[in-house]
Amino acid sequence: MNIQYIRNCYGCGLCAIACPKRIINIELNNEGFYEPNITDITDCLDCGLCCEVCAYTHKELSLQCRTPKSYAAWSNDSIIRSECSSGGIGFELGRTLIGKGYHVCGVRYNTELARAEHYIATTIDELRPSIGSKYIQSYTINGFSSINRKQKYLVTGTPCQIDSFRRYIRKFHMEDNFLLMDFFCHGVPSMLMWRKYITDVEKKIGKLTYVSWRNKRTGWHDSWAMAIESEFNKKMPIGGNNDVLKYKREHFFYSRLSQGDNFYRLFLSDACLGKACYTDCKYKDLQSSADIRIGDLWGKTYSQNEEGVSAVLTFTSKGDELLKWCNCTLVEHPLEIVTEGQMKTCPQRGYIYNKAMAVLMDENATINDVASAIKLPLKLNNLMNILKHPSKLYSYIVNRMKKI
Ligand SMILES: Cc1cc2nc3c(=O)[nH]c(=O)nc-3n(C[C@H](O)[C@H](O)[C@H](O)COP(=O)(O)OP(=O)(O)OC[C@H]3O[C@@H](n4cnc5c(N)ncnc54)[C@H](O)[C@@H]3O)c2cc1C
Numbered sequence: 001m002n003i004q005y006i007r008n009c010y011g012c013g014l015c016a017i018a019c020p021k022r023i024i025n026i027e028l029n030n031e032g033f034y035e036p037n038i039t040d041i042t043d044c045l046d047c048g049l050c051c052e053v054c055a056y057t058h059k060e061l062s063l064q065c066r067t068p069k070s071y072a073a074w075s076n077d078s079i080i081r082s083e084c085s086s087g088g089i090g091f092e093l094g095r096t097l098i099g100k101g102y103h104v105c106g107v108r109y110n111t112e113l114a115r116a117e118h119y120i121a122t123t124i125d126e127l128r129p130s131i132g133s134k135y136i137q138s139y140t141i142n143g144f145s146s147i148n149r150k151q152k153y154l155v156t157g158t159p160c161q162i163d164s165f166r167r168y169i170r171k172f173h174m175e176d177n178f179l180l181m182d183f184f185c186h187g188v189p190s191m192l193m194w195r196k197y198i199t200d201v202e203k204k205i206g207k208l209t210y211v212s213w214r215n216k217r218t219g220w221h222d223s224w225a226m227a228i229e230s231e232f233n234k235k236m237p238i239g240g241n242n243d244v245l246k247y248k249r250e251h252f253f254y255s256r257l258s259q260g261d262n263f264y265r266l267f268l269s270d271a272c273l274g275k276a277c278y279t280d281c282k283y284k285d286l287q288s289s290a291d292i293r294i295g296d297l298w299g300k301t302y303s304q305n306e307e308g309v310s311a312v313l314t315f316t317s318k319g320d321e322l323l324k325w326c327n328c329t330l331v332e333h334p335l336e337i338v339t340e341g342q343m344k345t346c347p348q349r350g351y352i353y354n355k356a357m358a359v360l361m362d363e364n365a366t367i368n369d370v371a372s373a374i375k376l377p378l379k380l381n382n383l384m385n386i387l388k389h390p391s392k393l394y395s396y397i398v399n400r401m402k403k404i
Pocket residue numbers: 083084085086087088089090091092105106107108116130131132133134135136137138156157158183184185186187188294295296297310311342343
């Protein structure tokens with residue numbers, strides 16, 4: 001038994017890490033998602049380890065969900081809070097654990113390879129590139145394969161990556177050395193889309209040297225914004241003893257969803273997520289195999305907050321204890337408040353997906369071509385949704401009236 005017939009899975013890479021013969025490669029498939037490939041099947045020992053650690057092939061999660069504790073949280077360090085995607089809890093958990101001798105396996109963006117990837121941070125300085133969400137699927141192999149079984153780690157990732165990861169550390173009796181953190185996950189978009197997007201940006205500003213997906217310049221609620229630095233943008237030393245922001249980010253190229261950014265239009269409209277995100281995501285809402293889950297606390301309670309508030313769920317006492325050691329403010333709230341606004345079910349894959357994928361797979365098409373191809377179907381879809389839900393119809397009319 002092996003993963004040779006597994007296609008369109010989570011692409012978490014744990015099968016490759018577990019394989020004793022190292023014959024599994026993780027590569028992008030033709031739709032732009034990571035997938036395992038066995039290089040030489042004649043070398044397979046038929047040990048079944050690749051399937052054993054694979055969350056995609058198991059119905060049950062590796063951690064059975066008990067009712068979690070739920071919090072609003074934010075870093076007490078205002079600079080960290082301003083740089084992170086929501087309240088900066090991801091960074092604060094890492095910083096606290098590094099202080100306790102742990103290493104952190106998080107995600108950074110590699111501008112040379114134009115991909116997000118897991119890596120190991122052993123110092124606070126090394127942890128900095130993990131700040132902020134990279135809204136693309138991460139390549140896990142370098143990070144996961146550098147894990148030393150005798151060391152303690154915080155491992156962060158999408159819920160599906162973390163579910164497989166728990167299976168892996170349980171299989172090799174290492175669970176005590178690990179603390180696992182995932183996030184409420186919308187899904188991951190195709191790398192074909194990301195590549196077309198950056199090709200378009202690079203035409204305008206030259207080779208990218210830094211990318212931040214979330215930028216709070218005009219507040220947290222309007223933080224669906226790319227802030228991009230390129231070889232032509234100057235870096236301005238900020239001076240003083242500010243050790244977090246090494247440079248003033250004054251010369252960034254900014255592109256916001258509210259002004260029609262193509263990456264966010266395609267990502268947030270669910271036009272080109274991984275097939276597994278539509279049909280096999282078992283991790284919405286409270287379903288998690290992590291010790292801690294983080295996300296944006298988008299609900300009414302913090303609707304006036306513009307600095308960023310993290311939603312935090314702790315599923316284990318280990319996770320809850322760690323949270324209390326961090327340099328952050330914690331407010332316990334009922335689950336309905338903390339999870340308000342989160343997706344409760346998987347998105348639908350239909351006509352818009354087929355249309356977007358067909359254009360994405362055309363090598364000559366640009367990101368504008370993809371966005372144009374789905375513009376009308378998306379409008380129709382939104383209209384249908386509004387008509388199906390009277391409450392949405394009411395707020396739609398109110399919003400239109402305000403604009404007149
Ligand atoms: C693909 C994706 C989809 C998401 N969907 C939702 C959602 O639907 N609802 C919601 O509330 N939040 C979602 N988030 C999480 C959200 O964007 C913030 O990461 C979260 O609010 C934590 O913010 P923070 O300020 O504490 O994060 P930070 O302190 O900035 O930490 C971010 C953490 O996320 C990890 N990370 C970053 N990019 C990736 C990646 N591509 N793959 C794996 N790990 C990564 C980093 O290693 C770091 O630990 C999503 C994140 C990603 C990457």
